[in-house]
Amino acid sequence: MTESSSEDDIGPALPSGAPKKKRRKLPYEKLYVNALPSSPRYSKSLMHKDQLAFVTMTPYTDFLITSSIDGVVKFWKKDSSGIEAVKEFKAHGGEIRSVSVSQEGRSFATAGADNTIKIFDVVNFEEALQSRYSLSQKKRDLLSKSTMGGANGRNQSTFSQSSTEAHEFDCVLSADENGMMEYWRPSGSYEKPDNVWEYKSSTDLFEFKKAKSPPTSIVISPSFTQFATFSFPDRRVRVFDFASGKLYRSYDESIATITDMQQAGTALQKLEDVEFGRRLAAEREIENPALQNKINVIFDESSNFIMYGSLLGVKVINTLTNRVVKVFGKDEPFRSLNLALYQGQPQKKGVVTVSMAASANPLLQEAEERDPMLVTTGSGKIRFYIFTNEEEISRSTRDVQNEKPKHLNAHPQLEAKAAETGSAAVIHTTYGDIHIRLFPEAAPKAVENFVTHAKNGYYNNTIFHRIIRKFMIQGGDPLGDGTGGESIWGREFEDEFSTLKHDKPYTVSMANAGPNTNASQFFITTEKTPWLDKKHTIFARCHKGMDVVHKIENVKVYKEKPVDDIKIVNIDIL
Secondary structure (H helix, E strand, C coil), rough: CECCCCCCCCCCCCCCCCCCCCCCCCCHHHHHHHHCCCCCCCCCCEEEECCCCEECCCCCCCCEEEEECCEEEEEEEECCCEEEEEEEECCCCCEEEEECCCCCCCCEEEEECEEEEEEEEECCCCCEEEEEECHHHEEEEEEEEEEECCCCCCCCCCCCCCCCCCCCCCEEEECCCCCEEEEEECCCCCCCCCCCCCCCCCCCCCCCHHHHEEEEEEECCCCCEEEEECCCCCCEEEEEEEECCCCCEEEEHHHHHHHHHHHHHCCCCCHHHHHHHHHHHHHCCCCCHHHHHHEEEEEECCCCCCEECCEEEEEEEEEECCCCEEEEECCCCCCCEEEEEEEECCCCCCCCCCHHHHCCCCCHHCCCCCCCEEEEEECCEEEEEEECCCCCCCCCCCCCCCCCCCCCHHHHHHHHHHHHHCCEEEEEEECCCEEEEECCCCCCCHHHHHHHHHEEEEEEEEEECEEECCCCCEEEEEECCCCCCCCCCCCCCCCCCCCCCCCCCCCEECCCCCCCCCCEEEEECCCCCCCHCCCCEEEEEECCCCHHHHHCCCEEECEEEEECCCEEEEECCC
């Protein structure tokens, strides 16, 4: 999953008797790791009323600012006991597209889908400035992929804020939708600074253009020596040398690589097949453009480690040794997207250097005590999750109910909406289109499950994994072997039997492993199958594309599985 720079061992091995090349070692690595939260599990989670979009730690002023897709911004103050809610703003009438914090941590800005920019005075908890702008979606996306080289690596996407403090580069990095990355000054002639690379051809900045994968996140290290990116659709984390523009590290987090490593047993953590299928489905969900700009990469304060969310949790990678030194949340039920890290001392403000900490001076023991905190959002979650040094964690109390979710009591309305807007679907396969009519009145949960999965792309690129001629064709398993898949609720749901029967072919029903074990798999019958009545929930029937069903039914199979994959490209809900 990782690729090394040219300085690592590449090529023929030395004879066995030859002295081994010494591995790189980061001085004081243990000290840097100890400056991160120690617990691999989150100790607390707090809520917004809608899904979280961004989390931001303000440098020097010690505020956590959380933003949700409904335009709400919340300010939390970090203290020695954790965080305390301070103030809440309805910043935008629509979704918050991007956020940024100033170098000194006193100003925070948001850009919204309502074409407004809001700037907040962090310390005084008030809105300082509002401005309207008129930009196309493409230009908003461009702004969300720029970051300032003079902001201590704190800017998380969006427009740059000018800084009165002189710094080494005085430079902005930006990337367009085609993957072209540029260095430019934020003032004057807006030209490239003189103290970086001279010719772009000598850099590796064309990586994104060549891969046809523009970066969705750019962050500069606190030391200004490196910057890191995350890009789609190749799902690579890249680390560059800032001054030279040369690629230093590259980490492949693509679904293909993750799947290959799981199957080969070389993954960082070997997962059970069902759990791997569940996590793989979550990985597919983040291909949604609405989520891509929420993913970020961050550096720790030493600039030696990068951190980002992955299928296995939040990885902490030592970029010098090229090794994963820690994983947060590897057993937690969410996929981390947006991260923020606090490594300060909320009450004791003494500065402790690495050499001081390494000196074992007992007088420094109290001063060097830190209270690190990692904060992350989860894909599709209304909560943000906090990792700390806390050791005794109670699963029953760590999820604080500080809000009443907007849709907590709106399930009947959601079902009614599914019945109204989810009355039909088109299953686009590699063999043609299958049109089905949904029955939300007869099987509301099965229809809601199918419609939601379809809209989220859960079934995209899955295969028909089981075919029995003169009986049925079965699909809906992200693992492709009949053992995977889960419902939209993350658990099996009950059967819904009605007056509908398996008395005609082209009936669409839920596959199960016994009573009340419905998840994501479904099948389409090709004959009358009355013995399935009251055993499988019927939620739809084909009314067009039956020839495609029979074409799939008659393919060559081995042990009920097609020899050549037949894929569901995607499903449109009508």
